[in-house]
Amino acid sequence: MFIEVSNLEMQYHKGTKALDNISLSIGEGVFGLLGENGAGKTTLMRILVTLMNQTSGTVNIDGTIINSKNASKTRCNIGYLPQELGLHPNLTVRETLDYFGILSLMSLSDRKKQIAILLEETNLEEHANKKIRQLSGGMKRRVGLAQAMLNNPNLIVVDEPTTGLDPEERIRIRMLISKISKGRTIILSTHVVEDVASICNKLAIMEKGEIIFTGSVPELINIANNHVFTKNVQNEAELIQFSKQHIITNSVYTSKGICVRFISDFKVEDSVAENPNIEDAYIYVRNTLHKKVSK
Structure with missing residues (x-):
């Protein structure tokens, strides 16, 4: 998958610019968006996953300019893990993934097959029947990544997946993201520099709605x-x-x-x-x- 973002701007009422003339080229692998909270990363990602419309500029995904007419079709091929994913505390891991599969209009047979695969990929098999409230923060993030992968999308966007986790769980999440990036495009938003250094092929640094650097980790250093x-x-x-x-x-x-x-x-x-x-x-x-x- 190839994503071309051109001259993207997002301006809220009262003249506040969340994004200021953003242009990016994103290919296969893990692409990092690095910047402090408030830099505009979440706004950019919400536009990329079609949950928000930009003020001006274009987003081109594999040759298609995304607009209101094709947004719902595009969304079917995108997995999204927001920073705060609402998980029902009384559902089990398996029930949670099944619930998200139903929302995605997946058939029962497809849900069962894909959930079994994802439980294994995210190392949640032995926790499949635990309720969400019984899970650690890291396990909840793994459930979040699993739901983002339910439709086997070509593009997965994850927002601050390691924030608040202990070092071991942060490493597990990074390894999982790296593992699932094969043959896909993953956009990883974070303010944790180590996350970008560990798994990103390329990155962009955002500051107050602007891109101030794009390139590889060695180029940045x-x-x-x-x-x-x-x-x-x-x-x-x-x-x-x-x-x-x-x-x-x-x-x-x-x-x-x-x-x-x-x-x-x-x-x-x-x-x-x-x-x-x-x-x-x-x-x-x-x-x-x-x-x-x-x-």
Whole structure:
């Protein structure tokens, strides 16, 4: 599946722009939408899954321009896991998936066959007869992913799937998303940098309704080359003063003082250049590069 988003804008009443001239090309694999809450990720995804109409611009999915006339047909080939998926606490996992299958107009035989496959794929077989209220947060997210896959869609859109999960469950969800991406397009919206670094082929960074970066993870990291340094400062007072001049990404207290990792356009005295990681690059693009472009 190929998605082409061109000059997309979403403007609410009173002139507030949630999306400002968004253009993206998204192919097969996992595509990450990275940005803080309020960056416009959810609005973009709701438009992509035909739950919201844009003010202007186009969404082209496999050669078809999506509009109000073909939205319902397009929706049948899209799986969507919103950040908050309402699951009835007294239904079992199997009953929940069957319920969503009925809403999707699936036949009884198709529902039984697909639910059996999905319970195995999401490692929920042994929990199939548990009620939703008995599940952990991570298991509920897996149920959510299973319902998004019921129609075996070519496009799956997931919104903040790992938020609030413990590290082990976050890894399980990431591995599951990576597993089901074969032969599909998955759009993953998150503010968790590690999620994008782990499984995304390409990503876009959103900031206040705009796209400020698109490319691969290595391309993003490469942007921050020669802009990440470490330096020892003596005490808290010096640290506070240093933070007024540079963007600090980490600080570690040692026997020699405080080792500060920071972002800068130039090497400062007694600092050491470091290889950037994806978190450094994300912060650099948001706080340094983007501000230069905006001026």
